[in-house]
Amino acid sequence: MEDLYRDNLLDHYENPRHHGGLENATISHEESNPLCGDRIRVDIKLSSDGTQIEDVSFSGDGCIISQASASMLMEEVAGKPITDIQKLERQDVLDMVGVQLTAARVKCAMLGLKVLKTGLYQYMVDHHHS
Amino acid sequence: MEDLYRDNLLDHYENPRHHGGLENATISHEESNPLCGDRIRVDIKLSSDGTQIEDVSFSGDGCIISQASASMLMEEVAGKPITDIQKLERQDVLDMVGVQLTAARVKCAMLGLKVLKTGLYQYMVDHHHS
Amino acid sequence: MSSLDVARIRKDFPILNERVNGRPLVFLDSAASSQKPVQVLAAMEHIYRATYANVHRGVYWNSEQSTELYDDARCKIAQFIGAPSPENVIFVRNATEGLNLVAYSYGRHFLKAGDEVLLTEFEHHANFVPWHVLAKERGVKLKFIPMTQQGTLDLSKLDELLTPQVKLVTFAQVSNVLGTITDPRSIIDRAHAIGAKVIVDGCQSTPHMPINVQAMDCDFYAFSGHKMLGPTGIGILYGKRELLEAMPPFMTGGDMIGSVSFEDVTWADVPVKFEAGTPAFVEAIGLGAAVDYLSAIGMEAVRTHEKETVAYAIERMSEVPGATIIGPTDPEIRGGALTFTIKDIHPHDLGTLLDREGVAIRAGHHCAQPLHIRLGLKATARASFYIYTEQREIDALIEAIYKAKHTLRK
Amino acid sequence: MSSLDVARIRKDFPILNERVNGRPLVFLDSAASSQKPVQVLAAMEHIYRATYANVHRGVYWNSEQSTELYDDARCKIAQFIGAPSPENVIFVRNATEGLNLVAYSYGRHFLKAGDEVLLTEFEHHANFVPWHVLAKERGVKLKFIPMTQQGTLDLSKLDELLTPQVKLVTFAQVSNVLGTITDPRSIIDRAHAIGAKVIVDGCQSTPHMPINVQAMDCDFYAFSGHKMLGPTGIGILYGKRELLEAMPPFMTGGDMIGSVSFEDVTWADVPVKFEAGTPAFVEAIGLGAAVDYLSAIGMEAVRTHEKETVAYAIERMSEVPGATIIGPTDPEIRGGALTFTIKDIHPHDLGTLLDREGVAIRAGHHCAQPLHIRLGLKATARASFYIYTEQREIDALIEAIYKAKHTLRK
Numbered sequence A, B: 001m002e003d004l005y006r007d008n009l010l011d012h013y014e015n016p017r018h019h020g021g022l023e024n025a026t027i028s029h030e031e032s033n034p035l036c037g038d039r040i041r042v043d044i045k046l047s048s049d050g051t052q053i054e055d056v057s058f059s060g061d062g063c064i065i066s067q068a069s070a071s072m073l074m075e076e077v078a079g080k081p082i083t084d085i086q087k088l089e090r091q092d093v094l095d096m097v098g099v100q101l102t103a104a105r106v107k108c109a110m111l112g113l114k115v116l117k118t119g120l121y122q123y124m125v126d127h128h129h130s
Numbered sequence C, D: 001m002s003s004l005d006v007a008r009i010r011k012d013f014p015i016l017n018e019r020v021n022g023r024p025l026v027f028l029d030s031a032a033s034s035q036k037p038v039q040v041l042a043a044m045e046h047i048y049r050a051t052y053a054n055v056h057r058g059v060y061w062n063s064e065q066s067t068e069l070y071d072d073a074r075c076k077i078a079q080f081i082g083a084p085s086p087e088n089v090i091f092v093r094n095a096t097e098g099l100n101l102v103a104y105s106y107g108r109h110f111l112k113a114g115d116e117v118l119l120t121e122f123e124h125h126a127n128f129v130p131w132h133v134l135a136k137e138r139g140v141k142l143k144f145i146p147m148t149q150q151g152t153l154d155l156s157k158l159d160e161l162l163t164p165q166v167k168l169v170t171f172a173q174v175s176n177v178l179g180t181i182t183d184p185r186s187i188i189d190r191a192h193a194i195g196a197k198v199i200v201d202g203c204q205s206t207p208h209m210p211i212n213v214q215a216m217d218c219d220f221y222a223f224s225g226h227k228m229l230g231p232t233g234i235g236i237l238y239g240k241r242e243l244l245e246a247m248p249p250f251m252t253g254g255d256m257i258g259s260v261s262f263e264d265v266t267w268a269d270v271p272v273k274f275e276a277g278t279p280a281f282v283e284a285i286g287l288g289a290a291v292d293y294l295s296a297i298g299m300e301a302v303r304t305h306e307k308e309t310v311a312y313a314i315e316r317m318s319e320v321p322g323a324t325i326i327g328p329t330d331p332e333i334r335g336g337a338l339t340f341t342i343k344d345i346h347p348h349d350l351g352t353l354l355d356r357e358g359v360a361i362r363a364g365h366h367c368a369q370p371l372h373i374r375l376g377l378k379a380t381a382r383a384s385f386y387i388y389t390e391q392r393e394i395d396a397l398i399e400a401i402y403k404a405k406h407t408l409r410k
């Protein structure tokens, strides 16, 4: 217990980084976990050559795990090349969260990554087709 | 075991009484037990005033229990007033058979009685309506 | 002072001695599924260890024994719910299958475009989605009985809602979220007056109070065995005889036929017509043992115990700063489930934090999303009680909530 | 010499030490339903005694534990039948429900009047009646692959039968009466060539031989847990991913939804889309344990043992005056069930007489009335074998038949 909702996680929940949305975002994508109602939107501003995440911000509501892990994820990806994001996996998010999650709560932690990746993927598909 | 297929039952099976059908039957009714394929037809000749079973005969095929108990039943009801037949119950047939039957086999033993009673009942309903 | 000898009852439930996360298990999720007494486990175990064979049509001892026990179970259950005969009782997997059976076999054959189904806003998905699908497929319209602020049904407009187009009315006797107990007769009589048939979802009532389907006069009644001390994999659909006889089968196959030829098939009599294939007969016998167990305690006493328990839980929860109780707070019209929210704590976080204290509650929408939309909530927390629930477990719940608030600085 | 250590295996089946009618039980009805090893019983008992809670959406330890064990069982079963992924595996009550699911969800949505379903004359009612009902309801036509004198499928006319109207082909891999083993590929490849989908009824094959649904290339595959050491109340429908995804749900309710509002419902992904309501998850875990047990023995060894057993049974039965074996007498193409008649003795009488000797066989039409019509028989007797069957039990069967003949003076 002492571990699960430890200060770092609570801090991210109460003081979310990269939070509140972006004006002039290149990409905006939102999803919710229908089973628990957690909802996250990610706004991404790409660099002009479209290879880099210039800025990123999330908004949403839900449990501590989903919101805090989204905040951690934002910190992690801001300023990174898109190719880095594509390599991000489940385990990377679990490492950021840094505490033991049960299977049911892993889903909460993954929502941010899912929204981020799906948003980027859709953008790239659209971009490619145009 | 010694009891179940005892001589009396086997005797009725091998030498069925009132067997082979009637010419000029007043009533003929046939049914089969769909689950095991046992089949019995009962032919009844009523007395001219319609109150008495003047003669009766069965035919059919199936297991020893169904055929032997039909034979015993025929012996029992021949010459009896219809009102007696209406009173016949499950237990009466079990008493005739005289051996312990398991639930699955009781159905076999009851086929003859069912055919007899249904035939009589349908006749009476038709008769009443005409 | 409880109306049940809970300490004695708890001895029959080995799981209640287990520890979870280093703490004694405080199991407060019986509304999702109850624990099982050793008597139920022993009844099933005995079959598998000593007498097992498939039911029906076997002419050897083991098979006849299975058939007899299966038939006995049906009789016990019929008696338990006040059915006129075991022939009104169909074994299904769970309440969900029972409700789908009605939607497929009755709904698809007796409802047509323009007909209406009247339900409530607090139905479990099991009693909402099948009607939603029927509605889409057949042009049937769904209408809803509104709720009062308190979470009870507002029946003041019922007669207006009961237009001649309404062919089916269906509702949960006890809501699995609000806990609201609805008097079935208050709806059934008025529905019958316009010729509608009524389905009662008895999932949250059958385990917890005396039930008499004949007195209730419902046309169909569905419930699950696993919520009332029985095993998983078994549930019941009760139906009035003449309706069951008029309905075509749902699933078809072995056992439910009269005879089969290449050209023609006839059906067995009810209830067998609705039980295709090898039934979950060991589970049915387990449910029979569960019904024996409940009958021995007495369903009046069960209800009294839960009324006391929920009253105490309401009292304790009302003290908690930031706690909001969802649904009626009058124990007379509330079943043994207490749904609540804690200000600024997401129910999932609360569930996880309570779990670390060994306290098992449910968090989420409890398969009642439409209701949560109506309430304007994404999720809620629910603690639910049964015959083995002790007051000290409510105390443990409350204590764990305070601890969670402290951990999260709320 | 058996390929299995039957004596050791029998120690895991407590029921095999029981006496019936004063005689040691000789259980020869495993084709109807098998006995269960203590390992399977222990797996289920442990859940009920130590960890039980409902699966899905619970955020506390017990519920997560149930979910994990349930998912594990699905993985084990997928592996056991060579499915590409656990997502191809749907839990149902029994094979009958699996076949009905296909008839409702695939059949009602992808077949139209004038289409044809090709089946065999030896299908179990579970794989005949659902198609008969679909045919009547939708103007679909049923056609039958003929049989040879020997009781195998006559595939010489298969290409003629496979007209463009044929949309579905379905057959039992092993007939529950004739015992005939059909090589699925001999039909599936030709059916696929004309674009038909193929369902294999694996009820009598999955328990008895290695199965690989991918190698077989069937589109659907159904079987029951209770015939393969598992508990009652659980069965499997395997389906190819793209088909399952294209199909609408069968039953609807809790757990199988994506989201639900008053206006709209979305479905969960396969396989959950097809599992409405609280699943028989304890039974599913029991079936997982059964699959572990069978895998540890090895399905090749199981098949070899049964081939030896049925060969011995055929040999012994052939000596009995008046005995007629129904179906192939070549053990290479015969599963572990021997169906027979004894001249002038009705199978029910034989069954009763054998029961008095403790020998349990099945008598009747074995839910295959059309086949019995084709064979010109009302009923037959069937002795069926499994991993725990010993040669001395075949000897006991033969001896009991002689005794019955003597009692009935035949």
Ligand SMILES: Cc1ncc(COP(=O)(O)O)c(C=O)c1O
Pocket (backbone or CB within 6 Å): C254, C276, C277, C278, C279, D031, D032, D094, D095, D096, D097, D124, D126, D127, D172, D174, D175, D176, D201, D203, D204, D224, D367
């Ligand atoms: C070939 C075959 N198909 C289907 C079934 C039906 O199985 P269940 O009754 O378990 O659904 C059986 C079992 O009797 C069978 O042998």
Ligand SMILES: Cc1ncc(COP(=O)(O)O)c(C=O)c1O
Pocket (backbone or CB within 6 Å): C031, C032, C094, C095, C096, C097, C124, C126, C127, C172, C174, C175, C176, C201, C203, C204, C224, C367, D254, D276, D277, D278, D279
């Ligand atoms: C009111 C109500 N109806 C239906 C159901 C569905 O029960 P099952 O999942 O056992 O089919 C439940 C259980 O969650 C319930 O509480």
